[in-house]
Amino acid sequence: MSTIALPADDNTTSDPTRRAPLMIGRHDCASVTETVCRVAERPGASPAWYAAFLVSAGLTGAFFLSIGYLFVTGVGVWGNNMPVAWGFPIVNFVFWIGIGHAGTLISAILFLFRQKWRTSINRFAEAMTVFAVACAGIFPAIHVGRVWFVYWLAPYPSPTQVWPSFRSPLLWDVFAVSTYALVSIMLWYLGMIPDLATLRDRAGTQLRQFAFGAFALGWRGSARQWHVYGRAYLFLAALATPLVLSVHSVVSFDFAVAQLPGWHTTIFPPYFVAGAIFSGFAMVITLMVPARAFFGLKDLVTMRHLENMNKILLATSCMVGYAYGIELFISFRISCFGLPRSAA
Amino acid sequence: MIEPLYGGKSAIEVLATLLGEEPSEGSDLVRKHFPMVLAERRARSEPQASTGDPQATADRTERDTETHWRQTLHDGLLAQSEWRVLEADDLAPPEQANPESPPSKPETEKLEIVFCPDARLLDGRFANNGWLQEMPDPMTRLTWGNAALVSPATASELGVEDGSLVRLDFRGRAVEIPAYVMPGQADGSVAVELGYGRTAAGHVGGLEGEVEPVGVDVYRLRTSDAMHFATGLTVEPTGRKVRLATVQDHYAIDAVGRRARDQRVGTLIRETTLDHYREHPDFAKHAVHHPPLESLWKEHEYRGYRWGMAIDLSKCIGCGACVVACQAENDVPIVGRQRVLQGREMHWIRVDRYFRGDPGSPRVVMQPVACHHCELAPCEQVCPVAATVHDAEGLNVMVYNRCVGTRYCANNCPYNVRRFNFFNYHKKLTEPASEVTKMAYNPEVTVRSRGVMEKCTYCVQRIKAAAIEARNGNRRVEDGDVKTACQQVCPTGAIAFGDLADPKSQVARAAARDRSYAMLGELNVKPRTVYLARIRNPNPRLGAADRHGVTEEHGAGS
Numbered sequence: 045m046s047t048i049a050l051p052a053d054d055n056t057t058s059d060p061t062r063r064a065p066l067m068i069g070r071h072d073c074a075s076v077t078e079t080v081c082r083v084a085e086r087p088g089a090s091p092a093w094y095a096a097f098l099v100s101a102g103l104t105g106a107f108f109l110s111i112g113y114l115f116v117t118g119v120g121v122w123g124n125n126m127p128v129a130w131g132f133p134i135v136n137f138v139f140w141i142g143i144g145h146a147g148t149l150i151s152a153i154l155f156l157f158r159q160k161w162r163t164s165i166n167r168f169a170e171a172m173t174v175f176a177v178a179c180a181g182i183f184p185a186i187h188v189g190r191v192w193f194v195y196w197l198a199p200y201p202s203p204t205q206v207w208p209s210f211r212s213p214l215l216w217d218v219f220a221v222s223t224y225a226l227v228s229i230m231l232w233y234l235g236m237i238p239d240l241a242t243l244r245d246r247a248g249t250q251l252r253q254f255a256f257g258a259f260a261l262g263w264r265g266s267a268r269q270w271h272v273y274g275r276a277y278l279f280l281a282a283l284a285t286p287l288v289l290s291v292h293s294v295v296s297f298d299f300a301v302a303q304l305p306g307w308h309t310t311i312f313p314p315y316f317v318a319g320a321i322f323s324g325f326a327m328v329i330t331l332m333v334p335a336r337a338f339f340g341l342k343d344l345v346t347m348r349h350l351e352n353m354n355k356i357l358l359a360t361s362c363m364v365g366y367a368y369g370i371e372l373f374i375s376f377r378i379s380c381f382g383l384p385r386s387a388a
Numbered sequence: 389m390i391e392p393l394y395g396g397k398s399a400i401e402v403l404a405t406l407l408g409e410e411p412s413e414g415s416d417l418v419r420k421h422f423p424m425v426l427a428e429r430r431a432r433s434e435p436q437a438s439t440g441d442p443q444a445t446a447d448r449t450e451r452d453t454e455t456h457w458r459q460t461l462h463d464g465l466l467a468q469s470e471w472r473v474l475e476a477d478d479l480a481p482p483e484q485a486n487p488e489s490p491p492s493k494p495e496t497e498k499l500e501i502v503f504c505p506d507a508r509l510l511d512g513r514f515a516n517n518g519w520l521q522e523m524p525d526p527m528t529r530l531t532w533g534n535a536a537l538v539s540p541a542t543a544s545e546l547g548v549e550d551g552s553l554v555r556l557d558f559r560g561r562a563v564e565i566p567a568y569v570m571p572g573q574a575d576g577s578v579a580v581e582l583g584y585g586r587t588a589a590g591h592v593g594g595l596e597g598e599v600e601p602v603g604v605d606v607y608r609l610r611t612s613d614a615m616h617f618a619t620g621l622t623v624e625p626t627g628r629k630v631r632l633a634t635v636q637d638h639y640a641i642d643a644v645g646r647r648a649r650d651q652r653v654g655t656l657i658r659e660t661t662l663d664h665y666r667e668h669p670d671f672a673k674h675a676v677h678h679p680p681l682e683s684l685w686k687e688h689e690y691r692g693y694r695w696g697m698a699i700d701l702s703k704c705i706g707c708g709a710c711v712v713a714c715q716a717e718n719d720v721p722i723v724g725r726q727r728v729l730q731g732r733e734m735h736w737i738r739v740d741r742y743f744r745g746d747p748g749s750p751r752v753v754m755q756p757v758a759c760h761h762c763e764l765a766p767c768e769q770v771c772p773v774a775a776t777v778h779d780a781e782g783l784n785v786m787v788y789n790r791c792v793g794t795r796y797c798a799n800n801c802p803y804n805v806r807r808f809n810f811f812n813y814h815k816k817l818t819e820p821a822s823e824v825t826k827m828a829y830n831p832e833v834t835v836r837s838r839g840v841m842e843k844c845t846y847c848v849q850r851i852k853a854a855a856i857e858a859r860n861g862n863r864r865v866e867d868g869d870v871k872t873a874c875q876q877v878c879p880t881g882a883i884a885f886g887d888l889a890d891p892k893s894q895v896a897r898a899a900a901r902d903r904s905y906a907m908l909g910e911l912n913v914k915p916r917t918v919y920l921a922r923i924r925n926p927n928p929r930l931g932a933a934d935r936h937g938v939t940e941e942h943g944a945g946s
Contacts, residue, residue: 118862119793119836120810125731127804129795187806189793189839196792206790209774214796218772302800302909303766379648 066161068372070341076344080239083339101110111186133187135300140180141221141295142316144228145172146324151231152254152284155277161182161352164344166237169328170232173247174328177225182216211295222239226286231280238273292320296356311370318363327355373379393824422436423453425466431646450561470486500541500577501558501621503610506534507708512607512746513585515593518684518722519712521602522733526583526706527752529636529741531733532725534581535568536623540747542576545571546623550637553628556580558609558621568624568629571747578621580606581932602725633728636741655906657701657753659922660901669902672921679753683764693781693855693865694916695846696888700757701922703882704739706754708881710874711735714758717847717873719829719836721813734807736844737874757881758845758874759784759805760915767797767806775841782888782916783846793839802908805843812838847872847887867893888916 046203055065067076089097114121124131147169185194197208197218208215241263263269293313302313329350336345359372392398398414405411416837419691424641454471460466480882505511505573507527508520515521522531535555538546548554548567556578572657584603587596594601641649658672664920665671710900714720714737721734737758743750761784768776775790776797798806829835836842854869867886875883886893891900898904903920 074487108828118811120727122731123730125810126793126798126807128731129798129808184794185920187794189791189810189841190837191797192840193792206774208772212796214770214771214772214794298796300794301543302770303802379644 055346055348063277064161064348065346067344068346069107069162071343077242079341079344081243083247083341084243105218111182114186114224115191119187122187124328127215130187133183137180137187138295138298138316140183141224142175142292142320143324143327144173144176144180144224145292145320146328147176147315148228148231148284148289149321149324150237150328152281153288155281156285159352161349163351164341164346165328165332165353166234168331169237170228170235172327173227173324173351174232176324177221177228181225183197184221185215206331213294214299216294220287220291224291227280227284227287231277231284233259234277237261238265238270241265261351287320289317292316306371306375309371311338311367315364315367318360318367322357322364323352325360329353329357372387390827391896401407411471418793422457422460422593423449424775426453426456428467462860491537498619499572499621499623500617500619501609501614502558502577502617503606503615504579504582505579506581509581509583511584512589513581516590518592519715521592522706522722522728522735523708523712524733524738525738526741526754527569529634530568530632531635531728532633533915534584534606536563536565536631537568537570537573537579538571538623539573539575539577540571542578543567546622546625548625548780551629553626553630554608555624555626556609556621558618559611559614561608562703563604565606565630566588566625567625567749568632570855571743571750573750577617577853578623582610582785585892595663608642631726631729635731635733635738639729649742652726652742653744653753657740657742657755657922658905659701659753659924662925664924665903665923672903672905676910678843681910681912687763687777690780690782690889691740692889694888695761695782695851695887696886696895696899696916696918697846697875698895698896698904698920700882700884700920701753701755701882702920704756705880705882706739706741706752706755707879708739709877709879710737710756713737713877714844716828717830717833717850718845719814719833720842721809722815728812732808732810734809734813734842736805736807737804737844750926751924755907755919756874757803757805757907758917759846759911760803760917761844761846762915763910763915764914766800766802766911770796770800772796781851783848783851784843785848786840786841786843786845788834788836788840790838793841795841797841801914802911803928807842809836809838809840811843863888867895873888905918 055068058064071079071313122131122133147166149168149171150162151173154166170333188194196202197215199208199215208218237260240256240260244253244260247256249252293316296312296316300308300309302308332345332353335340400414400417401411404417412883415714425858458741462652466811482915492808508523509517510514516816523529538548543549548569550567550569552567553564553569555562572577581603581931585601585605585607586594587601589601590594591599592602655676659676660671668674715735717723718736723732723734727733737756740755740757742753742755744753745751759808761782762776763782765778765784767778768778772794773790773792775787775792777785777787779785795808798804798808814837817826817829817835830849832853848873851865851870855864858865865887867890870885872883872885876884881898884895884898886895888899890896898920901916901920903923904918905921906915906918909915
């Protein structure tokens with residue numbers, strides 16, 4: 045019991061005698077369903093939404109126009125040169141893949157750890173992952189010199205009988221990222237099935253009923269279906285868990301396996317994974333804070349959620365800070381004391 | 389020899405037409421004149437006319453003339469038409485220099501200006517040649533423009549740095565030219581290169597109203613009484629900066645960086661004095677300490693030809709002829725000033741130039757660097773589509789039609805010799821006006837499209853041509869059958885290329901020398917190109933300054 049008076053919506057204090065509330069306010073199943081479904085079922089869109097949509101549509105249009113210009117003119121438009129052969133596109137790729145890791149961590153790892161509070165945020169966090177991976181996947185494809193042949197990176201039986209080179213970390217990337225995309229989409233979609241069914245059952249128009257119904261795959265909510273759902277979700281979560289650590293490690297191999305000084309370091313896999321979780325959680329918080337304000341979800345996505353996210357953010361920021369420090373230290377050591385020499 | 393382009397006429401044919409003669413081929417005109425040349429020579433040596441039947445004499449003369457003509461054509465010169473050899477007594481003694489007019493003392497207040505012919509454009513006659521405009525100057529490494537070279541001390545006095553636009557005032561005339569801080573330039577002396585700023589050179593060099601002139605015209609400052617150098621120059625910084633299209637030293641480097649670079653250059657370009665070499669003949673092999681080099685997998689055994697190259701740094705003068713020769717042989721594009729500014733020059737071989745020691749009076753070291761065709765090539769391991777592979781003769785083969793353009797190979801090359809076609813640099817070839825330009829391309833070499841990586845191939849087209857001839861003749865390729873373009877044109881013969889499997893070949897003997905070393909060999913890439921360390925022999929009277937900074941045996945030089 046603290047002596048500080050906390051606001052009513054603050055459920056961040058831990059009372060060892062009681063389980064921390066997962067949501068605040070007076071809620072039962074019906075009101076929770078109402079709060080969540082109302083976001084999708086609100087009639088019409090507000091002018092603010094249209095304004096925001098126009099802005100993003102404009103930026104997306106600019107994106108596609110730029111890609112078109114890139115395809116027609118050539119890879120030189122990225123501004124890289126020799127020796128900086130990769131530049132913005134690969135930086136962006138690594139950035140977005142890293143961001144996606146947070147969603148999978150919340151969906152899969154927190155699920156396996158029985159952190160029930162993650163239920164409020166896992167759907168849009170996983171959605172963020174799916175879109176982040178989609179975003180990331182674009183860049184390795186468009187940064188290559190001859191985009192029309194980028195499918196040669198896929199291991200398919202070609203009439204030329206030439207397979208891609210499995211020694212290359214870029215190819216490991218192809219496998220890691222495509223696996224990650226597939227598993228993320230499956231995890232996201234599987235988790236959504238009962239929710240889509242709820243929306244289907246509450247649907248006002250026939251179009252909505254048909255659309256939600258198609259994706260709900262005939263969910264009836266029977267005990268058997270819930271049981272199967274639980275097992276499937278557990279299985280996918282277990283499958284997705286190692287991906288959180290492996291995907292960005294493989295992406296870091298793009299750099300660590302090369303022999304360039306500064307890239308060829310063993311700290312890169314944990315550094316990248318810590319960085320991924322760090323930036324990914326930051327992205328989830330960036331989405332969470334406006335979402336709970338605009339969509340009235342403050343009861344479901346509470347201060348405790350933000351507090352927990354921030355704790356993870358702090359922990360990973362320390363790891364990334366350490367990695368930065370190590371990089372600086374190694375350069376300093378080499379410049380002051382010379383390259384390490386063998387005893388011989 | 390090719391047919392005259394666009395049905396053009398040579399100068400002699402035009403002259404004949406102007407003189408009212410029948411239009412005829414140049415060869416006929418010369419043939420018609422030939423008997424007169426012979427008769428004149430005969431008249432000089434045999435003043436008396438020969439006797440006998442005039443008709444028979446005429447016939448015989450006609451046959452002789454025809455034989456003589458064919459012989460002259462075959463030899464390329466008229467026999468016994470050389471200049472008379474003069475004996476030394478024939479020459480008059482040289483005029484004594486007038487002892488009463490010694491060279492004028494330089495005014496201490498003003499600077500000296502020195503006019504130099506450009507290393508590539510000479511006096512400006514080659515300003516329309518793109519290859520030469522893009523060829524980096526051996527010392528300044530500048531392309532597509534000239535600069536005023538000032539010494540570091542003078543530069544700091546004047547307050548100029550690389551790229552500062554300065555105003556050169558000389559005898560009432562002025563030009564604005566970017567400055568370049570040149571280590572080793574004499575203090576108080578500013579050197580400028582001639583041949584730039586042309587307004588009627590052409591579409592490459594500069595055309596008034598159409599194409600921006602390349603560089604700055606310093607002929608404006610040059611007068612007939614000061615053709616080469618003179619004092620009386622003032623240099624004033626204008627405060628503006630111009631970007632210099634350099635292929636090295638892109639950014640200013642601080643003292644810490646310079647020290648680190650000096651350390652590393654000593655391991656890349658290994659050199660020593662003659663005395664030190666005599667004491668430690670294999671100093672070059674021990675310049676870098678590293679753990680024993682082992683490989684993760686079983687290495688390939690090469691049977692058959694083992695192509696390799698040895699570059700003797702003692703012979704290399706850094707002229708850069710190899711750069712242009714490679715460009716000519718392999719259809720390497722020029723990219724223009726803007727792209728060189730972005731660091732996208734396409735030269736397959738480059739000649740690195742480093743200054744070592746005191747910036748005021750440094751030593752210069754040069755090193756030609758092209759693809760080393762490493763046996764354990766880092767580039768091959770990282771290509772996702774296997775577009776760069778190794779052939780059985782040791783060549784690192786770049787497969788243009790498989791390359792997707794991920795550029796991982798370029799990142800992983802420790803020598804940074806891979807070049808990428810960021811744009812379609814040969815786009816002009818598709819235009820109808822390029823019918824003639826296409827003829828400059830080597831038909832034996834693929835012209836690369838955009839999005840494809842390229843690099844030195846050890847002139848694989850020449851290797852294959854020699855191998856085919858050798859196979860047709862049922863023999864092996866002999867030493868000297870294959871000459872790479874860079875080797876062919878090197879004026880000092882610094883580059884040796886051939887079959888390392890043949891112990892008697894030039895390259896095998898060079899590689900077996902105690903002076904030979906592999907640059908960055910400690911990375912265990914096993915390059916096929918080795919360097920022969922440079923041996924200096926400074927005059928002891930030059931003092932300790934020149935001995936400073938040679939590669940020492942243990943660890944990096946100072």
